[in-house]
Amino acid sequence: MRSIVKLATPVAAAALLLTACGGTTGTGTEGGTEAAGGGATGECPDGVSIGFFGALTGPNANLGVNIKNGVQLAVDQHNAEDGACQVTVTDYDSQGLPEQATGLATQAVGDEAVLGVVGPAFSGESRVADPIFDEAGLVAITPSATNPALAENGWSTFFRVLGNDASQGPAAATYITDVLGAQNVFVVDDASEYGKGLADIVREELGAANTGNDTVQSGQTDFSATVAAIRAANPDAVFFGGYYPEAGLMLRQMREGGLQTPFVTDDGAKDDGLIDAAGAANAEGAIITCPCLPPEEAEGTFAADYEAEFGTAPATYSAEGYDAATILLDGIAEGNYDRESLLEFVRSYDAPGVTKQLSFDEQGEPADVVVWSYKVTDGAIVADQEIPTS
Known part of the structure; x- marks a missing residue:
């Protein structure tokens, strides 16, 4: 070989x-x-x-x-x-x-x-x-x-x-509660096979800390109703399950609406397109989880x-x-x-x-798994830390 x-x-x-x-x-x-x-x-x-x-x-x-x-x-x-x-x-x-x-x-x-x-x-x-x-x-x-x-x-x-996502979801929830210290978390998903599946795992892992929920659609551009729901819930953090076009626009509208709530999303949003959609200033500090190595x-x-x-x-x-x-x-x-x-x-x-x-195991899953968090810093997505998966 x-x-x-x-x-x-x-x-x-x-x-x-x-x-x-x-x-x-x-x-x-x-x-x-x-x-x-x-x-x-x-x-x-x-x-x-x-x-x-x-x-x-x-x-x-x-x-x-x-x-x-x-x-x-x-x-x-x-x-x-x-x-x-x-x-x-x-x-x-x-x-x-x-x-x-x-x-x-x-x-x-x-x-x-x-x-x-x-x-x-x-x-x-x-x-x-x-x-x-x-x-x-x-x-x-x-x-x-x-x-x-x-x-x-x-x-x-x-x-x-x-x-x-059975490893990424719990890792994201751990980061939200242990690193960010959030006790009240609002979770949004994009209704896709991927976004909803991951968001549901995060919801389950958060348990009582999941105090608000909403669902949007792929291709949606107006998130005013979701922003209003987040404002009413007054959470310590927001998690979004989905892809970078919707994640970026939602984050932009949150920030432009005066909400500075910590924003956490996933590997589907780990792209410079998130920063482009949100605007660099609005995206600053956003956290992204990914079962991928930097x-x-x-x-x-x-x-x-x-x-x-x-x-x-x-x-x-x-x-x-x-x-x-x-x-x-x-x-x-x-x-x-x-x-x-x-x-x-x-x-x-x-x-x-x-x-x-x-x-690979008998189901085709990898024997070795890692999950990392990334952070938007000075207009770029950079590695933050590896998140324990067990």
């Missing part, structure tokens, strides 16, 4: 190799044209691909682009190795919408060149796409979908490289390699996307050129990644 923690590779050299094999990206309708069959001992076939399934456009695209870049970096480094089986990335742009997931998942399983998928990136689309992957035997490793129920469906092809804490040269390739520092789930792709690429490097053998390889995987030791 090749080393997961790699040395930096010149982007130009990688680009030459990738050009020779036809590029590294595809679309949900194109991808490889030749079946990538042949088992774990045959010669590398033409057209081998892994899929990326998540939002590349739409209101939550920043999170998907972060992941896709991590996947692309892993593929570029793999392809630049001597004698490597050349791999392309086939994109399935879901816009983060469950209603897009059925068609895209069907496309993925119908393209025999696609041996595995990084994603789906969001919990709602995962609930729709993963049964289709399972029926087809197409392994899917999510770097970001955190709803705990996803691992409870008996899908043999489901894996994730980060902790689920990118600068990643092992090896990952952060430097990422910045060299994309001209920006890695962001939320870039490293997790890299790890998920690396698992699939390690399987391909060992000659697993069909879906069945690659699935078996992933099931027994146990090796160091850039975020943690990567291995």
Whole structure:
């Protein structure tokens, strides 16, 4: 098995190799044209691909682009190795919408060149796409979908490289009560599979300290009713379960309405889009929880390699996307050129990644889990502290 923690590779050299094999990206309708069959001992076939399934456009695209870049970096480094089986990335742009997931998942399983998928990136689309992957035997490793129920469906092809909301929710509640010292907490969710699921866990963990609740909708822009309800409840803290567009706008309207209540949100809001939507002054001091390692804490040269390739520092789930792709690429490097053998390889995987030791239990959950808090400081999201998960 090749080393997961790699040395930096010149982007130009990688680009030459990738050009020779036809590029590294595809679309949900194109991808490889030749079946990538042949088992774990045959010669590398033409057209081998892994899929990326998540939002590349739409209101939550920043999170998907972060992941896709991590996947692309892993593929570029793999392809630049001597004698490597050349791999392309086939994109399935879901816009983060469950209603897009059925068609895209069907496309993925119908393209025999696609041996595995990084994603789906969001919990709602995962609930729709993963049964289709399972029926087809197409392994899917999510770097970001955190709803705990996803691992409870008996899908043999489901894996994730980060902790689920059963760890993030209690950690968020612990931070709110122990670090912030809040005794009266108002909880808001966005009614999504992810946002409501996480908020409900936080509510349960807070118990009597959860003194007020509200639900908003994805795409909502007017939060005046929610702000009024928060003002009436006069809480010590507010927790929001959902994504950065709504989190940022709600926070802006809270602050502009005179409410300086401490604001805590989640990994779906861990993006500069939160600061853009709220305004830097309004976002200052906001707390974000995430079952993800700070990118600068990643092992090896990952952060430097990422910045060299994309001209920006890695962001939320870039490293997790890299790890998920690396698992699939390690399987391909060992000659697993069909879906069945690659699935078996992933099931027994146990090796160091850039975020943690990567291995899975029988439900596809990671053996190693961390949760961190982050804080908006001077207009940037920075690591705050690791939150105990037990």
